[in-house]
Amino acid sequence: MSKTNDKYEKGRLRSSNITVVISISLVLFLLGVFGLIVINAQSYAEHLKRELKIEAYFNDVDDPKIKDKELSMQKEYIDSLKIKYDFIESTKYISKDDASKIAKQDLGIDDVELFEANIYPPSVQITLNPKKIDSIEQIDSINNILSQNPIIEEVKSDKQAMVTIYQSINKITFWLMIFAGIFLVIVIILINNSIRLKIYAKRFSIKTMQLVGARRRFIMKPFLLEGALLGLLASIIAILGIGIIWYLLATKIGLLLWNPTFGYLIAALIGLGVLIALFSTLFAAWRYLKLKTDQLY
Template identity: 30%
Template sequence: MKSKVRNNSVSYFDMQFITSSISTMLVLLLLGLVVFFVLAANNLSVYVRENINFSILINDEMKESDIIKLQKNLNEEPFVKESVYISKSQALKEQSEAMGTNPEEFLGYNPFTASIEVKLHSGYANSDSIAKIEKIIKRNTNIQDVLYQRDLIDAVNENIRNISLVLLVLAVVLTFISFALINNTIRLAIYSKRFLIHTMKLVGASWGFIRKPFLTRNIWSGVLAAVVADAILMGTAYSLVSYEPELIRVITPDVMLLVSLSVLAFGVIITFLCAYLSINKYLRMKASSLYYI
């Protein structure tokens, strides 16, 4: 009897299974996009912060060998990502090309100073940290000045905080919406089987036995939907990176792996929970109640 009930209760890859999988896939695609934007935004914030630099102006009296030694010492500091030494002659050449004229020709001397351009690790790219770093650097008496755009740094960090907050709220809201949409899809599918569930109860089937085919079916539906959603997201990411290779700094393989695993986890967990809750609802109902829902 149990075998007969099982065969009648499970029908994989029918039209209901396909439509349920498509609906779930669309919702998981939306969730995947949210996860993608959150992770990509984090990478973008790191990329932007690590491209904020400041200039260390060197006194003319300092020898080039000492400047190179200073640069080497800076590179060993935990806050420095990389540094570039710009000599007086190189600074003159770059500024002459930018202005279209050579200031040395009418001034009679090179007005520019040697400098070291420093890029920081993202965790130190804020005004407070740079102010402390500035004090450390200025202990060297050969340092003329440390230049950085405080307003720009503050504006970048403020915008990053605001964007992160918006994405976090959006992620929470869309997670609840996605759960509701998938739950509604699964409830409708199980609703059509409510009398079959009641019949299985009448012939003595246990609740665990009744749940198993429904849970298995919906988990497979979630897996299929997640695989299709992941394929779409991966294909889109690959197209974007192919079109603009520089995006690989933001759309990294690690990001796409986390997105794929998140979508798969959402697909399995949400479909399992929704199916479990819906089945329990009909298992608790009396026969008379099934006609009025």
């Protein structure tokens, strides 16, 4: 009879362990998918920021004494931008000829006689570092910095497009954070319930050890170690599932297979799985340590 009971208890414990691992894996998988959405939304936001160019137009030099030095002065100014300012990611020099070609394309004029060349000044097109730019005020400040140099005649940027993009990014980020917080609470509740069911199956063992004089720290240590291992195992399963889904998606639509931010996501999922399992085990075991014997039934 005792062997039958032992087999029954072992079967229940094995079943509860599987349930805990599956529950944690599922919620971490969903949380990881949500993390991928956030990461790619941030990457897309950075892509939009890079598309917003600032163009600084050079003054037309009239003095014949320095006319031959005009190009070298402009190139020297462009090189100094990269050294002085970390908010500049890249620069592109546009000569008068290049500006005329761009204007022809924009205006749709093919006939040379209908188009007056060399009326467009040379300029430098500046791509901003999206990680250094967080607001429109910074764009205005950058425009002022660039326009203060006497070699620059005018600085232009599509401010309205920048305002629209930054407002959209802020709204998306805000609502993503709200949903992330709500989802995290749901995740903790689900995992905590699974852990409590597992500890419930061992409540008599806990009370027996307590009655024979075992300290609470001694009683809880194996439960915490087991909980940490289950959380780690569930995290690995969830990460493997996310990796497979991401590989299939990325190869199908042409996305990068690896983003440096994915490393932080993997570490966060492992840490979250282990921590939630530990704390849930701690609270559930502590609850049964405080129960009286007649309350176990």
